[in-house]
Amino acid sequence: MNELLESLVELIRRTSAEIPDDVNRALVTALENERKGSIAESALKIVERNIELAKRKSQPICQDTGSILFYVDAPIGLDQVAFEETAREAVRRATAKGYLRQNSVDSITGENDGTNVGPGSPAVHFHQHRGDALEVRLVLKGGGCENVGAQYSLPLEKLKANRDLDGCRKVILDAVLQAQGKGCGPGILGVCIGGDRATGYEWSKKQFLRFLDDRNPDPRLDELEQDILRTANELGIGPMGFGGKTTLLGVKIGAANRVPASFFVSVSYMCWAYRRQGVELGAAGAIQRWLY
Amino acid sequence: MKELIAPFNEAQVRALKVGDEVAITGVVFTGRDAVHKYLHEGGQLPPGVSLRDGIIYHCGPVVMKEPDGSWKVTAAGPTTSIREEPYQGQIIRDFGLRGVIGKGGMGERTLAACKEHGCVYLHAVGGAAQVLAECVRRVRNVYFLEKFGSPEAIWELEVERLPAVVTMDSHGGSLHRDVMSASSAALAERL
Structure with a gap:
């Protein structure tokens, strides 16, 4: 498997299974603020336990793994066609591994081919810039x-x-x-x-x-x-x-x-299950650092 | 926390009030958009599925096939229930449901059916797919897998102490209606 493909599968896995730190901090504060013994507090305790479990088991935080939205900030000259093909393959593999639910349905026939790949899925938004960094952000947004x-x-x-x-x-x-x-x-x-x-x-x-x-x-x-x-x-x-x-x-x-x-x-x-992550990639596609 | 243990019956359900936190143990069937539309249009339940005195769970789980051919639920939170509002009351009446697990609450027609037929709406924590998957002890069977696809199929699940809150009871009470009304008034003061 080439490095870019491997990195994108890992980006999908981590986005689906781990809440970013900034969101986690806000949820911890919310739990502290709710009245003790209230239903709101019970709900946030379940949320907190869920976040821990998903991370530990490397499984989706929420079963609705959502619309798959990639945001790519790329230097001039990136082959966008090749990138998008790799992103689609990464989605197929992440789905087969259970990081993503079989979640994409043909709007006319109602059929779900189980790959999560089809017209508009995943959505890849490219933005070119004059720098050298290749940054890929991913949002999984539930229905x-x-x-x-x-x-x-x-x-x-x-x-x-x-x-x-x-x-x-x-x-x-x-x-x-x-x-x-x-x-x-x-x-x-x-x-x-x-x-x-x-x-x-x-x-x-x-x-x-x-x-x-x-x-x-x-x-x-x-x-x-x-x-x-x-x-x-x-x-x-x-x-x-x-x-x-x-x-x-x-x-x-x-x-x-x-x-x-x-x-x-x-x-x-x-939703509270705010699945958003990002990576900076090296020239060959390896992950250099996580953005959130 | 009140224990709600199968076999579910009317007396058990009538004793529940809005705001009660419950732990559900027993068999539940998943069913969401495709199943509700199908039953509403006169479709028959497959042999082996009975919803009488049962609980339907608005859920499209992530289910993986194990090497031995068995199924394992790896994520199983509730989906938004209000989409089933056009169908739910009729399904409670025709199929004898005692409980509906979902999220976001439902409307007046479902509330009326809960009151008339002895059913409650049980709100699980949306997004808590892992906590709720942990409560699934076993997948007993799956129906309509080919027809509707995995998230929309009917999964027959044995659950243990699945946590939920009664937000619509069989006496006409609805937490959703109360919160909507209080929050509308609070907003009106702040505009």
Whole structure:
């Protein structure tokens, strides 16, 4: 097996079986904050035990191993066709090893060929840069949380949401309210203000590549992120929607330009089983370091 | 923690209230989107499967075949239940279910069926695939594996002390309705 293939299989294994440190720290804090003896505390204790078990047994944290999203930052000259072929083979092998569930279904026939490889699966997003580093990030996003994502078009009279940051705040909090526990909270929001419908959702998901404890360099978005996190955690939705203090672990917001006629706010919800990892690869494809 | 041990019966289920934490021991059958749609459209359960006084688990497990031909569940958390809302009430009534394990809760029609027929909704911790897989002692059988694929098949599982919370009981109580209503009011004060 060539080195790149081996590295990508290992990236998939680790992403599926191990929660990144930044997310784990946030979950530990959430557990400490919940009222002792509450259902919320029981739920987070199960989450904590689950994280330990998955890591020890090298098995999926969650059985819904999700949509497979690769983000590749590559130097100019990388053979993207060859890379994508290798990524598809890595997905096949990781599925055969049980790191990924047989999770990809033909949308027309409903058939599942058991490989996880098909049109759009895995999704590979390439981004070229002028440096030398080849970085590959992977997000496995389960269907439960994907289903509670929402896209709003402003103005939205029903929520009294205008085309300004306060309007954005209203619709983002509405997404949290509508999601309740159905996205396997405590969750993490990735949001994009602006863009068209497709890039809006795409950019909202790219927010999940940020560290959970980072701060937004744009002070207006930073303030909005902190406000939504604080407000959401005052709503009492809690882990799994059982009621409790921790509804969200983090909020990450980006902004893209829009055309004057459109004003979309796209909200992606990530479950507590926040499966996101990354590697920097050497020239031959070997893993040089882990990014999270 | 209340023990909920097979054989499940109406009295056992009627004694449960919203907020009770339970540990489930006995046989459960997995069933999710494809199975619910199939039963709703008049499909018959395969020979050997009876849901009467039983529990259905909204779950699409990761199951590996062992060298000796037996099955091993390696991940088995709940899937989102609300997708089965159009079908669940009818299936509770027609097949005599006593419990539905899933996540995220269900709606008014399922709640009404729980009250009328003596059934509860048992919320497992979503994403806790390993903790819940550890509770699976044995895979007794699998049905519709070819027809629906592995995640959507009916897996007959023996579970031991599978943890869940009663979030919809057989008396019309729903934690989901209560939390939705309280959180809506809390948000209205903060807009």
